Amino acid sequence: MVDMGGLDNLIANTAYLQARKTSEGDSRELQRRRRGLMLPGPQSCAEIRRALPRDFHGLCEQQPIGRRLFRDFLATVPPYQEAVAFLEEAQGWELAEEGPDKDSTLRGLVAACAAAPAPERPHPFLSPALATRCQAATSDEERAGLVALAKAEAMAFLQDQPFRDFLASPFYDKFLQWKVFEMRPVSDSYFTEFRVLGKGGFGEVCAVQVRNTGKMYACKKLDKKRLKKKNGEKMALSEKEILERISSPFIVSLAYAFESKSHLCLVxxxxxxxxxxxxxxxxxxxxxxxxxxxxxxAQMTCGVLHLHSLGIVYRDMKPENVLLDDLGNCRLSDLGLAVQIQDGKPITQR
Known part of the structure; x- marks a missing residue:
């Protein structure tokens, strides 16, 4: 006698694994679909150019596309790239394990700040006063404080003239084209749905593949009837809003959000x-x-610290909500119970 349940599961697993294999390759069908992914022309960006706030933090740090294009622009201007290289080296020092190598890197950073790259041409991102203090530094504690000040000056430098130049560059035009492309409506027809990965109180999570790119995602499908019956609409919308704000390698990221007649979907x-x-x-x-x-x-702590930096309390830490990727790194998931702390207002809800 044929086990139809087992057969269905085998077919679902096979289709899912084949989709993952296809997404990692570059099939002719995917190549054809990708050629159809055309960015809108610059003429269609006039409205968003006027409406989008020109905020450095929002454009060049929070948004991955903006961050990437801003870095690409800075790489075309040597004085600007110099500031980026210093910030990257400083970040490497901060993340390094304690030991002689880290101490040596610290001394190298301070020495680089103290020494001008060429006679009569100081570092463009450092004040002369800070460069003089770097020359006189004698202890590692003093050097660490000076590196922190140098980082602040480098960031302030990038937010000034380099940011204004970026806004007038073709790189910003490309950013606007991507933002217009992002605003195109998304529906369930945008994806191919595969096997169910898990189930919860409000719905299920299934594997999906973007038809045009072949990229695989997990789609959390929240049943509207169950949400309404259990008064879960507010929680679902809160999870979407919180996911939109998050940008951390230690928390699952939101790629798409849409609704069908029966479900709210978070991809x-x-x-x-x-x-x-x-x-x-x-x-x-x-x-x-x-x-x-x-x-x-350590990875979970980094995820929680990122949430706390945004004024968000996770409230649902348990092994089931910590997911691992192909490389063994973990991310926090399921932010349905997370809440945004309002200044001066205690959280009293369950």
Whole structure:
């Protein structure tokens, strides 16, 4: 007797794995679809050019496309690229493990700030007063404080003339074209749906593939009737709004959001490594080695700290909500219970 349930599951798994394989390759069909992905012309950007606030933080830090194009623009101007190179080296120093190499990098950073790249041409992003203080620094504690000041001056420098030049460049025109492209309506016909990855109280999560690009995502489908019955509409909208604000490698990211007649859909990062509960209880010997505990704890802490920096409280930390990717890195997921803290107002809701 044929096990129809098992057969259906086998077919679903095969289709899903084949879709993942296709998305990683470059089939002729995908090539044809990608050629149809044309950015709108510059003439269609006039309205968004007027309406979009010219805010450095919003354009060049929060938005991945803006951040990428701003960096590409800075790379075309040597004095601007000099500031970027310093910030990258300073970030590398901050993230390095404690030890002689980190101390050596710190001294190199301060020495670079103290020494002009050429006679009569000081660093464009540093004030002469700070360069003089770097020359006189003697302790690592003093050097660390000076690097922090130099980072602040470098960021202030990039937000001034370089940012104005970026707004007048073709790189910003390209950014506007991408923003107009992002505003095109998205519906379920934009995706091919594959197997169900999990189920919850308000719906299910399934694997989907963007038809035009072949890229795989996880789609959280929230049933409108269940949301209304359980008064979950506010929670669903809150999760969408919070996901829109987040930009962290340690939290699942929102790629698309749309609604059908029956569902609210949040299309997010696809995490193929399973959840942490599965790895703790179902893979090999029960439990995790201490090295992995430290690794995952550090990544989860980075995700929580990012949320706290935005005034958001997660409120749902558990192994089931920590998902792993193909490389073994973890991300926090399911922000349905997360809340935004309002200044001076306590949170009293459940």
């Amino acid at each position: 997010m990062s696809l995490m193929n490594g399973g959840d942490l509960k599965f790895h703790i209880y179902s893979v090999g010997t029960r439990g995790l080695p201490m090295s992995r505990v430290v690794f995952y704890s």
